[in-house]
Amino acid sequence: MIMTVSHERAEETPEAKARWFQSLPLSERMEMLCLFTDLVFENNPLIAERKDAKPIAGRVRVLSKTQR
Numbered sequence: 001m002i003m004t005v006s007h008e009r010a011e012e013t014p015e016a017k018a019r020w021f022q023s024l025p026l027s028e029r030m031e032m033l034c035l036f037t038d039l040v041f042e043n044n045p046l047i048a049e050r051k052d053a054k055p056i057a058g059r060v061r062v063l064s065k066t067q068r
Contacts, residue, residue, distance in 0.1 A: 013064075014062060014064055015064060018062060
């Protein structure tokens with residue numbers, strides 16, 4: 001199998017992104033989390049003050065639609 005680099009958005013599946021993220025060491029995952037958090041606060045500084053935000057109990061499960 002020949003490995004190539006693709007720039008097609010259609011090939012960027014949530015599963016592929018999850019595999020990439022899971023391949024990162026814990027320190028890099030935490031760095032990404034901080035970068036994402038900073039990005040959210042830069043775009044919406046008042047997001048932490050929202051009254052209707054509620055924490056999710058338990059774990060988060062990613063679901064994807066499968067084709068039949």
